[in-house]
Amino acid sequence: MAGHKYKGYPNTGRPLKIAFDVDGIDTPPMGEPVEAAEPRHPVKPLGKGLCFISLGSGSSGNCAYLGTPTGGILIDAGIKEPPKSNRRRKKPEQDVLNLGEALAELERNGVRADMVKGVLLTHAHQDHMRCLYPAVTRCRCSVYCTMGVMSQLVQRCRISSRIHDYHVPIFKEIPFRIQDMEITAFETSHDVKSVGFSIEYEGERFVVATDMGIITERAAFYMAQANYLMIECNYDLEMLKNGHYPAYLKARVIGDKGHLDNEVAARFVADHYHEGLQYAFLCHLSKDNNTEEKALAAMRHALESRGLSVGDGSNAASQRDCDIQICALPRYTASDFYILA
Numbered sequence: 001m002a003g004h005k006y007k008g009y010p011n012t013g014r015p016l017k018i019a020f021d022v023d024g025i026d027t028p029p030m031g032e033p034v035e036a037a038e039p040r041h042p043v044k045p046l047g048k049g050l051c052f053i054s055l056g057s058g059s060s061g062n063c064a065y066l067g068t069p070t071g072g073i074l075i076d077a078g079i080k081e082p083p084k085s086n087r088r089r090k091k092p093e094q095d096v097l098n099l100g101e102a103l104a105e106l107e108r109n110g111v112r113a114d115m116v117k118g119v120l121l122t123h124a125h126q127d128h129m130r131c132l133y134p135a136v137t138r139c140r141c142s143v144y145c146t147m148g149v150m151s152q153l154v155q156r157c158r159i160s161s162r163i164h165d166y167h168v169p170i171f172k173e174i175p176f177r178i179q180d181m182e183i184t185a186f187e188t189s190h191d192v193k194s195v196g197f198s199i200e201y202e203g204e205r206f207v208v209a210t211d212m213g214i215i216t217e218r219a220a221f222y223m224a225q226a227n228y229l230m231i232e233c234n235y236d237l238e239m240l241k242n243g244h245y246p247a248y249l250k251a252r253v254i255g256d257k258g259h260l261d262n263e264v265a266a267r268f269v270a271d272h273y274h275e276g277l278q279y280a281f282l283c284h285l286s287k288d289n290n291t292e293e294k295a296l297a298a299m300r301h302a303l304e305s306r307g308l309s310v311g312d313g314s315n316a317a318s319q320r321d322c323d324i325q326i327c328a329l330p331r332y333t334a335s336d337f338y339i340l341a
Contacts, residue, residue: 049341050201052228055079055105057283058331061096062128062210064230065106068201071115071179075197075208075230076128077135096332099131099138109337113139118168118178120185121145123194123211124153133159136166144168144178146185148193156192173218186222188212191257198222204341206230210284213258215268224272228340231269233282233299233328234259235289243289259284262295266302273308273324279340282328292328299326313338 048069055063061078080098097105103113116139122128132153136143143166145153150167153159170176172195175184180202185195189212196209196219207226209219223229240250240261252258269280282295300310303324311322313336319325329335 049339050204050206050228051109051111052206052281052338052340053106053109054281054283054329054335055102056096056332056334057329058096058285058287059127060287060331061130062284063097063102063131064208064329065111065116066181066199066206067111067115068180071117072111073178073181073183073199074116074119074135074139076122077119077130077132078126078128079131081131081134082138097334099134102334103138105334117141119143120183120197120208121149121153122188122196122208123190123192124149124157125192125211126157128211129153129157129159133163133166136163142166142168144170144176144183146170146172146193146195149195152193184222186218187216188219189214189216189257191252191255196222198225202341204228206340212260213254213256215260215264220268220272223268224274227276228279228281229269229277230281230283230329231265232260232284233262233265233290233295234284235261235286236291236294236298237261237263239291239294240286240289245288253289259286262290262298263302265295266298269299270302270306270308273303273306275323277324279313279325279327279338282326285328285331287331292330295328296326 051067053065055065056079061080062076063079064075066072066075079096079102082099118141119132119135121132121143132143143163147169154161154163170185172185172187175182182200184198186198188194188196188209194211196207199206204227205225206228207223208230209223210230210232212219212232235253240253280299282299285292285295303310308323311319311325313325313327
């Protein structure tokens with residue numbers, strides 16, 4: 001990656017120097033275990049490997065579940081909080097799921113709330129943490145994030161100070177475990193303290209790389225090892241330039257601490273394709289400056305230019321033998337439930 005450029009910026013990432021004086025970390029008590037209710041809906045078998053579902057992806061809210069047969073994790077919790085009463089309310093158009101709807105979607109796919117063993121938090125922006133406190137209290141689990149992310153979370157965001165009781169500190173490029181998954185956080189280039197995650201289970205790696213203005217050397221190191229890559233495709237450059245955003249906001253999005261555009265993400269995936277890379281999940285698409293069609297077309301073009309066959313992730317018989325599957329994660333609704341291995 002030395003000297004390689006993405007998005008017109010030189011790679012400025014450097015290996016991280018980490019120093020800390022914590023001897024050990026104990027997960028805070030979550031109270032007495034509660035017997036799980038029987039699922040209310042027919043469920044799908046989880047399979048023997050990783051399973052994945054997005055519960056919302058975009059500037060309106062981000063949350064995903066990644067799990068194994070024994071349980072899993074939420075990646076961010078930017079969906080809506082549950083309604084404050086049982087009274088039925090009309091759901092606004094084009095809005096993300098609330099926590100109850102997200103947990104019901106998981107339950108329909110065989111994942112009970114007590115199977116959520118932690119929330120990985122990438123950074124402290126509302127569209128990634130809005131429902132964090134209700135999520136950890138409802139699932140009786142911990143939130144895993146760096147001290148820098150936690151500091152910004154409590155200083156800048158409206159969140160209960162009791163979130164500290166659920167916090168398990170993690171450190172960039174120091175692996176930790178949740179259940180049978182080994183997880184490594186790595187720094188990303190954004191305008192707040194922000195990380196991506198490399199999650200390994202039985203030799204398979206799922207990598208989350210979102211909210212980054214450039215792909216730094218250290219981020220690329222982990223992203224290039226992915227078998228399943230969840231990569232930001234935030235905007236189409238022409239749509240952004242000709243769109244209604246004010247000049248300062250366009251500059252923020254395009255800047256090296258902003259977001260990735262379709263072409264940069266597509267070029268990275270094509271440049272770093274290897275036979276083990278099975279899926280590219282395109283995430284965090286802007287509702288104002290991107291479309292699923294444009295993001296998928298850019299990714300497909302870059303990969304096919306390398307002579308690769310590209311599937312649509314539908315698991316149709318005609319798609320299964322393709323070199324790689326690509327899927328754009330929906331902004332407001334749950335994605336398909338993917339059995340990855």
